[in-house]
Amino acid sequence: MNTTPQALKMPEQPIRLKNAKKFFWAILLDIFLWSYSILVTYKIVYQRLILDLRFPEFAWSQPIYSLAIGAAVALVLLLTSKLSIGKAITGLYNLDENETVMNQPFAYFGYLVLVLTFIAGFFVSQVSVYEFLSSSGLGGAKRIFLALLDPNWGIFEDALFAAIETIYMAFIATTVSLPLAFLFGFLAARNLMDSSPILFSVYSTVRFFLNLTRSIEPLVWAIIFSVWVGIGPFAGMLALCLHTVSSLAKLYSEQIENIDDGPIEAITATGAHPFQVIWYGVVPQIVLPYLSFTIYRWDINVRMATIIGLVGGGGIGTLLMQYQGLAKWNEVGMLVIMIAFIVWMMDYASSKIRAAIK
Amino acid sequence: MLQVKELQKVYPNGTHALRGVDFEVAKGEFLVIIGLSGSGKSTLLRCLNRLHDSSSGSIQFEETEVTKLKGRPLRNYRSTIGMIFQHFNLVPRKSVMTNVLTGALARTGIFKSIFGMYSEEDKKRALEYIKIVGLEGRENHRADNLSGGQQQRVAIARALMQNPKVLLADEPVASLDPATSHSVMQYLKKVNEELGVTIICNLHFLSLVRQYASRVIALKDGLKIYEGEPLDIDEEWFRTIYGEEAVEVTIN
Numbered sequence: 279m280n281t282t283p284q285a286l287k288m289p290e291q292p293i294r295l296k297n298a299k300k301f302f303w304a305i306l307l308d309i310f311l312w313s314y315s316i317l318v319t320y321k322i323v324y325q326r327l328i329l330d331l332r333f334p335e336f337a338w339s340q341p342i343y344s345l346a347i348g349a350a351v352a353l354v355l356l357l358t359s360k361l362s363i364g365k366a367i368t369g370l371y372n373l374d375e376n377e378t379v380m381n382q383p384f385a386y387f388g389y390l391v392l393v394l395t396f397i398a399g400f401f402v403s404q405v406s407v408y409e410f411l412s413s414s415g416l417g418g419a420k421r422i423f424l425a426l427l428d429p430n431w432g433i434f435e436d437a438l439f440a441a442i443e444t445i446y447m448a449f450i451a452t453t454v455s456l457p458l459a460f461l462f463g464f465l466a467a468r469n470l471m472d473s474s475p476i477l478f479s480v481y482s483t484v485r486f487f488l489n490l491t492r493s494i495e496p497l498v499w500a501i502i503f504s505v506w507v508g509i510g511p512f513a514g515m516l517a518l519c520l521h522t523v524s525s526l527a528k529l530y531s532e533q534i535e536n537i538d539d540g541p542i543e544a545i546t547a548t549g550a551h552p553f554q555v556i557w558y559g560v561v562p563q564i565v566l567p568y569l570s571f572t573i574y575r576w577d578i579n580v581r582m583a584t585i586i587g588l589v590g591g592g593g594i595g596t597l598l599m600q601y602q603g604l605a606k607w608n609e610v611g612m613l614v615i616m617i618a619f620i621v622w623m624m625d626y627a628s629s630k631i632r633a634a635i636k
Numbered sequence: 637m638l639q640v641k642e643l644q645k646v647y648p649n650g651t652h653a654l655r656g657v658d659f660e661v662a663k664g665e666f667l668v669i670i671g672l673s674g675s676g677k678s679t680l681l682r683c684l685n686r687l688h689d690s691s692s693g694s695i696q697f698e699e700t701e702v703t704k705l706k707g708r709p710l711r712n713y714r715s716t717i718g719m720i721f722q723h724f725n726l727v728p729r730k731s732v733m734t735n736v737l738t739g740a741l742a743r744t745g746i747f748k749s750i751f752g753m754y755s756e757e758d759k760k761r762a763l764e765y766i767k768i769v770g771l772e773g774r775e776n777h778r779a780d781n782l783s784g785g786q787q788q789r790v791a792i793a794r795a796l797m798q799n800p801k802v803l804l805a806d807e808p809v810a811s812l813d814p815a816t817s818h819s820v821m822q823y824l825k826k827v828n829e830e831l832g833v834t835i836i837c838n839l840h841f842l843s844l845v846r847q848y849a850s851r852v853i854a855l856k857d858g859l860k861i862y863e864g865e866p867l868d869i870d871e872e873w874f875r876t877i878y879g880e881e882a883v884e885v886t887i888n
Binding site for chain 1 (some may be wrong): 643685687711712713714715716717718719720721723724726727728729730738739741742745749750791794795797831
């Protein structure tokens with residue numbers, strides 16, 4: 279009875295290993311932040327602000343020197359002071375709980391990085407009050423706004439049909455994606471997949487591909503598919519499908535991970551087969567949230583289909599692109615009204631339906 | 637009929653929930669396990685029907701070594717052991733009837749059960765058990781709309797549907813009010829006496845233990861520290877089991 283099993287001693291070593299890992303990331307983060315601060319100070323604050331150079335020269339030596347100096351500064355400060363953001367984020371500082379984070383030394387370094395980034399942002403995005411308020415610019419803006427306020431109702435039918443095409447495209451993209459998303463939702467749910475190494479590797483693979491496809495914007499997928507299958511609604515639909523599968527599967531799997539384990543335990547205890555456990559223990563708990571997610575996704579897809587149309591995905595977006603290219607602002611005005619209407623309508627309908635099934 | 641020897645359970649996070657527990661259960665007993673929260677009661681029950689796998693030791697059920705079972709034989713074994721839970725664990729949004737029928741899943745094919753095609757006999761028996769637990773006429777009500785006591789009775793009917801030889805009850809009355817607690821315990825007693833089902837039950841209240849148990853085991857920190865008649869638990873034993881500062885609370 280007094281024999282201590284090995285499992286009890288286990289946790290000690292991973293903690294030390296974890297700290298080494300944390301320390302490594304803390305150093306990397308600090309080096310990055312200091313190099314970044316030095317580079318920005320030199321390029322923006324010194325060259326643009328103080329020397330007032332319009333087009334400062336770029337040389338690779340600049341970032342490399344910044345990196346070297348930054349690394350030295352970061353290392354010294356990491357070991358000697360409380361200025362390390364990396365240590366703060368990875369939780370290596372034993373903070374006094376009575377003091378607020380805002381007053382810690384590392385927070386001041388954080389403010390410095392924030393201010394530098396703000397200044398740099400102004401220069402990089404070429405903010406210019408002069409351009410914004412120039413008379414020729416204001417004149418052009420006035421012309422467009424007046425045209426938008428006076429839409430060409432003559433193309434109402436075209437706009438309506440294009441809008442219908444967009445809504446249907448979004449609907450088909452959503453429904454075609456459903457079965458795949460449903461399947462991947464289970465495969466990407468950690469609580470169902472961590473019982474054996476094989477299942478866990480399936481889980482990891484599925485998660486990886488879902489993250490990969492989701493992190494590429496549907497707009498980019500639309501460009502790829504319009505080269506692949508030709509410009510038109512089909513390319514747009516494929517792009518939407520891909521993104522919908524990965525987004526829905528993510529939402530579905532999170533829903534599965536959040537379900538109550540009780541019914542699963544109870545159904546397992548009756549001697550049911552794992553498929554029966556899923557059907558009776560999991561599915562009844564997820565049907566309504568799934569429906570809600572899916573309707574919301576359709577709503578999102580209508581908006582996305584409009585944007586995807588801009589790169590040749592068909593529907594109202596493509597029409598908008600064509601009229602904009604011809605500078606026919608009255609027609610563009612009509613299309614903008616149509617888009618605003620369908621987006622508002624879908625948004626309203628989907629939120630009402632989702633509220634009703636909660 | 638059930639022999640547990642040197643049973644140990646260490647969770648992956650290092651918690652040593654059971655540190656070598658031995659006991660036997662005879663057919664027809666109403667065995668109650670008492671102990672503080674975290675003493676290993678729930679873990680012990682879950683090891684018995686393999687919801688959790690024990691780390692070492694053996695569990696023998698009618699000459700079968702339970703800890704080695706896998707796949708179909710494991711599911712067959714589980715189907716002979718009913719279980720009810722503190723939070724009832726019914727399938728939400730489904731009717732009482734559907735919930736009770738899930739007790740018959742082990743003997744229904746996967747395809748048939750997905751479409752709810754249970755045998756006529758099972759459906760008849762489900763109605764019978766619903767009647768036994770006093771919910772006649774409510775078979776089509778949604779289970780999660782019933783009161784706590786009623787939900788626990790549905791859970792008992794579901795367990796009975798399995799034709800169990802043993803019924804495990806994990807703190808079956810811990811989330812019920814005193815009156816309902818007694819009603820649920822009465823049903824368990826009825827199941828034990830009239831249907832001859834052996835019952836292993838985790839309980840908190842000693843007054844309930846004295847009233848219903850035929851034998852008692854007490855766990856503390858994963859070890860069995862007491863075994864005997866419910867009426868033999870005196871002041872001193874009570875303090876040993878529940879700690880020096882404990883005061884007995886009664887439930888009437």
